[in-house]
Amino acid sequence: MDPRIRRRRIEVRRDEGRRRLRLLVAVLLILTFSVGGWVAVRSPLLDVDRVQVEGADHTVVSAIVREAAVRGGQAMIDVDEGGAARRVETLPWVAHAQVRRHWPSTVRISVTERRVVAVTRVDGGGWALLDATARVLEVVANPPGGITVEGVGPTAPAGGEVSGAKGPLAVVTALSPQLAARTSAVVAIEGGQIELKLNPRGTVRLGPPVDLKTKLSAVETVLARVDTRNLATLDVRLPSSPVLTRG
Numbered sequence: 648m649d650p651r652i653r654r655r656r657i658e659v660r661r662d663e664g665r666r667r668l669r670l671l672v673a674v675l676l677i678l679t680f681s682v683g684g685w686v687a688v689r690s691p692l693l694d695v696d697r698v699q700v701e702g703a704d705h706t707v708v709s710a711i712v713r714e715a716a717v718r719g720g721q722a723m724i725d726v727d728e729g730g731a732a733r734r735v736e737t738l739p740w741v742a743h744a745q746v747r748r749h750w751p752s753t754v755r756i757s758v759t760e761r762r763v764v765a766v767t768r769v770d771g772g773g774w775a776l777l778d779a780t781a782r783v784l785e786v787v788a789n790p791p792g793g794i795t796v797e798g799v800g801p802t803a804p805a806g807g808e809v810s811g812a813k814g815p816l817a818v819v820t821a822l823s824p825q826l827a828a829r830t831s832a833v834v835a836i837e838g839g840q841i842e843l844k845l846n847p848r849g850t851v852r853l854g855p856p857v858d859l860k861t862k863l864s865a866v867e868t869v870l871a872r873v874d875t876r877n878l879a880t881l882d883v884r885l886p887s888s889p890v891l892t893r894g
Contacts, residue, residue, distance in 0.1 A: 695717060698719070717731055763776045767809060774787050774789065796809075843866075853884065862883045866889075869883075
């Protein structure tokens with residue numbers, strides 16, 4: 648065999664051997680880093696040591712941690728941020744929750760709580776605190792003040808929704824601070840009609856909870872211009888032609 652051909656064949660075999668060696672080294676490195684990474688994230692150095700809760704004024708911190716299902720000693724990599732946040736949002740007072748991992752060992756839960764806009768009486772005693780969506784935030788023995796919603800469906804437990812309350816609550820949230828201060832109750836009556844009970848006396852007939860800005864503006868205009876000491880009813884179902892009666 649020609650010596651040149653023989654040398655060329657030897658060089659080809661050596662090149663193939665080098666490529667196989669480089670491939671083997673690369674595979675070993677990948678396996679080493681993969682196993683090392685898995686071991687690292689499962690290490691006690693990267694597990695949950697602290698759970699911090701922010702923004703909870705009405706919700707018990709332990710209840711938030713329990714619903715989030717985040718526990719001390721859990722691997723940080725196993726914390727499901729989205730799932731934990733959704734579970735926390737099932738708590739009655741919680742409107743929005745955010746769960747974030749802060750490496751190496753802290754989980755922070757931030758909550759935004761709902762706001763009480765009205766109360767309604769509970770069958771059998773007590774008062775339900777309602778937010779603007781008709782969600783029951785809590786049931787308390789004594790009303791905390793503010794506007795009462797009347798004529799709505801049976802009260803749900805905390806976290807549930809009061810049927811028939813959304814119309815009256817839309818009125819409550821549309822009231823100006825001045826008119827809200829003069830309103831003791833928003834009443835749902837038959838046929839989807841809404842009435843306001845005023846302090847110290849008088850009733851406002853709003854009709855259905857539509858065109859509320861115009862209707863409530865008419866109420867404020869009339870109340871600002873007339874003597875309301877003997878006010879019986881103020882009918883603004885047709886806001887361009889309000890009708891006032893005394894009694």
